[in-house]
Amino acid sequence: MFDALTDRLTGVFDRLTGRGALSEADVDAALREVRVALLEADVALPVVKDFIAKVRTDAVGEAVIRSVTPGQMIVKLVHDALVDTLGGDDPTAGLRIDGEPPNVIMMAGLQGSGKTTTSGKLGLRLKTFDKKRVLLASLDVRRPAAMEQLAILGKNIGVDVLPIVAGQQPADITRRALQAAKLGGHDVLILDTAGRTSIDEQMMAEAAEIAAIAKPGEVLLVADSLTGQDAVETAKRFHERLPLTGLVLTRADGDGRGGAALSMRAVTGLPIKFLGTSEKPDGIEVFDARRVAGRILGQGDIVSLVERAAQTVDRDDAEKLAKKLQKGQFGLDDLEKQLGQMLALGGLKGMMGMLPGVGKIKKQMEGANLDDAQVRRQIAVIRSMTKAEREKPDVLNASRRRRIAKGAGVDVAEVNRLLKMHRNMADMVKSMGKGKMPGALAAMAGQQGGGGMRMPSPDQMKAMQAQMTQGGGLPGLPGGLPGLPGGLPGLPTKKKD
């Protein structure tokens, strides 16, 4: 969602950070770029103006001009302003669901913004993480099969759904839902409402009536992250008619630039509580201004990555692998597990998006056709081997390789690539196991990128790409991706389910 804006700003700041002293004109030039970038990112014009004015006031101060690294200072100022505009360390970010049950959460928004899907996601989240008994109720009597959609969702995620009574109006359904939640001992009642445009007077009155009956502790405006300039208008109008308490931005996994997040937060002053990050029932994340601002500026989001790893990683497996690595062993089985783990962590692109400074090379990675499908094919290749072959890849002669290629539905060349990649990695692990780790890392850094957590230079990137297409496979995994598994010990495998 935020990558494109990141690209743009990274470009601006790369020029700035290289310099020493900074004139007021330099600042203005940079801020003009920021302005266009924000506008193209669909940030609403009034919000852009405020934002720029704020940063400028701080940036032309003595502290910046006289500082040793003025470029860095501006980056920091923009970062701080972004965090601030996005809500900073909002104390009201949690959901108010600990009152007298049933605690009512009402969802509202335009058609197709993702209210029903988000209702399901919230229900699952409250059930799993907060151990709440949740009742879902659909008040959408307009869109065909909207109520069925929620009923199916509820069944799939194991959350109760208010039975459908045909012909009942939203206000009556609300009363029935409240009653049912009380009798059923539910802690939380989630009311999913019909999509409505903010100028549909009748529908807005209906929403207000529902809110008056249900007295919800939370009224969440669900909006599409891809929303354009209208974000401001919609947020304002809904805010006028409903006692909104927060925002949920859906489709944050799209390639939109996320301007709506900035705009809506700025205009309503409401906290952004959640981000919808996939079409799956668990695709919802708590919004964190710092992390998102970091993503916008290409500073990565290691926290998210570690968090997601913690959720998908099996500790025992991790320790087992770590021990093996220490002994200098790294078999094809281990490689398969690592590749699987990578997919579980949101795939290559998902992971890259969260790593610091990787924003810039992401496009090139895409250009190199390094996508999740390729990772899946590599897993298929390993799975097409016998146990003996996986333990001793040396036995793989041409005929065996042909058989494996056939089994995995790939060319023999791809099998060769994978084996070469594994051999490189195994060699590296071996030398690490012998206690030559610093040397090995240095060699790796020299070979592939500016060393350690640094970004590869464009030239090095090109070399990497060439290597990839010629048969290096995933360059130096696990070492090639900065910090993996060095940073996350052992990049272990997924929890068995």
Next chain:
Amino acid sequence: MSIWGFGKKKDAAPAPAKTAEPADMLGRLWSGLAKSSAKLTDDVTGVFLKKTLDQSTLDDLEERLIRADMGPQAAAKIVGLMREDRFNKEIDDAGIREALADAVATVMAPRERPLDLTDGPRPRVVLVVGVNGSGKTTTIGKLCYLLSKSGAKVVVGAADTFRAAAIEQLGVWAERSGATFVARGQGADAAGVAFEAVQKGKDIGADVVLVDTAGRLQNRAELMGELDKILRAIRKVDDDAPHETLLVLDATVGQNALSQTEAFRTTANVTGLVMTKLDGTAKGGVLVAIAERHALPIHFIGVGESADDLQPFNARNYARALAGVRDKP
């Protein structure tokens, strides 16, 4: 006369109700689009108290166009067109709106082309694609209803097998329309459903086969790959199908609609556009940016929830509504 031309087949005399349609349709477009252009109109009246079209007026206008989601590039182009014509000339508020409407119409006119499903061998296969929540299923439902009403024999394939109750939603529309409905359960193979729908259309001699697909974000390679599979399945029945691939865009979406158009054009070979939700506060100005950059016909706009709210795109009306020009009664 029916805009679809299917009426002719069954009944040589045009249905009497249809004669009232053009005027009625314009009225509906107004009620929808006038609402959406209200903001822009207000802005225009607020700003243009000056009597000449000078630089500062043009700058102001450009900013307003950006706020209507037109994007920096298209806004500059529109303002440029106006400058060419009337720079520093005497002009009043109504004149500015007329000039704006003319400029927008100039860009949009080449993109105005009705969806023609009467030409070529039957059944005509129409695939509908787009991101989640853009209004694909609703658009197909409306299309199905309008086509059936005009006398076409329609098959609808529910190949959105991912979203809960998408099948049921489309089923309701198919039933309303009296169309043949092809569906398997949720989670079924989408390509299989698409194949079956097209095959069914062929078997029963249908005029049109409409195929719904699941919403997918254009940056998700694996989902776009699935779309490719659906296309391959359809082509197994008919090499030339789908004859039309419609991309449904949401008017509330901003500049990302450009990225959507590019991506779906590459992957799904989109042949035409539909913009939905123009009855809200969003101006959908990005349509101008798209028209400027892509030679893709815009077939329909959606201005409400009922079937009649899906309307053939008319560049002049769109431009005039966007600019807030009011025809004298």
